[in-house]
Amino acid sequence: MTNPRYGAGDLGPGVESPGPSSFPLDSELTSPPAEIAVAAAEVFKERLSLAGRYAELLGTEGVVRGLIGPRETPRLWERHLVNCGVMSEIIPFGASVVDVGSGAGLPGIVLAVARPDLVVTLVEPLARRTVFLEEAVSVLGLDGNVTVVRGRAEEVVDSLPGADVVTARAVAALDKLAGWCLPLARTGGRLLALKGASAAEEIAAHGRAVSELGGGEAVVRLCGVGLIEPPATVVEIVKEREVVPGRGRSGGGAARRAGEARGEARRADGRRRPRRG
Ligand SMILES: C[S@@+](CC[C@H](N)C(=O)[O-])C[C@H]1O[C@@H](n2cnc3c(N)ncnc32)[C@H](O)[C@@H]1O
Numbered sequence: 001m002t003n004p005r006y007g008a009g010d011l012g013p014g015v016e017s018p019g020p021s022s023f024p025l026d027s028e029l030t031s032p033p034a035e036i037a038v039a040a041a042e043v044f045k046e047r048l049s050l051a052g053r054y055a056e057l058l059g060t061e062g063v064v065r066g067l068i069g070p071r072e073t074p075r076l077w078e079r080h081l082v083n084c085g086v087m088s089e090i091i092p093f094g095a096s097v098v099d100v101g102s103g104a105g106l107p108g109i110v111l112a113v114a115r116p117d118l119v120v121t122l123v124e125p126l127a128r129r130t131v132f133l134e135e136a137v138s139v140l141g142l143d144g145n146v147t148v149v150r151g152r153a154e155e156v157v158d159s160l161p162g163a164d165v166v167t168a169r170a171v172a173a174l175d176k177l178a179g180w181c182l183p184l185a186r187t188g189g190r191l192l193a194l195k196g197a198s199a200a201e202e203i204a205a206h207g208r209a210v211s212e213l214g215g216g217e218a219v220v221r222l223c224g225v226g227l228i229e230p231p232a233t234v235v236e237i238v239k240e241r242e243v244v245p246g247r248g249r250s251g252g253g254a255a256r257r258a259g260e261a262r263g264e265a266r267r268a269d270g271r272r273r274p275r276r277g
């Protein structure tokens with residue numbers, strides 16, 4: 001698992017030697033399959049071996065703990081690591097990134113592996129997942145630039161500084177996602193939602209709700225063009241203005257619902273304070 005370019009335990013520039021791990025090894029997962037090898041090398045560069053270690057965690061402990069379906073194992077690199085990693089093309093150097101609904105770390109951990117310049121916060125409400133995320137961050141030596149926060153996006157919004165970029169994959173439809181994610185971005189910051197073929201349809205259906213929530217016009221950005229086929233489809237929404245919940249421009253249906261969701265989260269059960277990992 002050690003990159004032959006670096007010494008034992010050295011995973012490349014910017015990566016501290018990870019601590020001892022109880023995670024099992026599966027060396028077949030540590031290298032990308034031939035058909036995705038060029039793209040993986042381009043995305044992860046000198047941190048390819050670290051990406052391999054993460055693939056291994058997903059394919060072993062991630063599967064055992066029910067965070068990744070066993071049928072995903074053969075396509076971990078293609079569908080998860082590289083498909084998420086190409087998003088880094090449209091994230092500026094040194095950006096703060098909040099990944100909402102990180103699950104097993106997708107795309108948040110992938111971005112932190114590919115881009116040590118990013119400051120990444122993983123927001124995830126389920127304890128089983130945050131335990132895995134914390135262990136993965138430690139094993140991969142990412143403690144310096146990744147923080148795990150347990151909570152729902154609408155619960156943690158008051159305790160996190162506005163991010164340059166908020167990412168999400170497979171978390172919710174665009175209107176709901178915008179209601180959860182835009183409040184986590186600074187004004188001028190962006191939501192990057194990794195979507196599939198539904199992207200254009202979702203934009204058509206939810207453009208008005210996004211606008212009520214302070215978002216600009218949603219646009220589709222293709223990432224990994226010339227590297228992967230098909231390229232990853234990302235919906236990009238710039239946060240144009242702060243919306244006070246319940247006071248959206250047009251009567252504020254979407255903004256009101258988002259505000260209500262935040263209020264409910266606060267009242268719910270004393271889980272309002274996010275738990276930092
Ligand atoms: C289908 S999983 C996707 C996980 C990961 N993003 C991926 O692509 O594999 C959706 C995740 O969103 C989380 N989630 C659901 N509602 C959320 C909310 N309001 N705030 C933050 N996370 C949420 C769930 O706990 C779950 O881990």
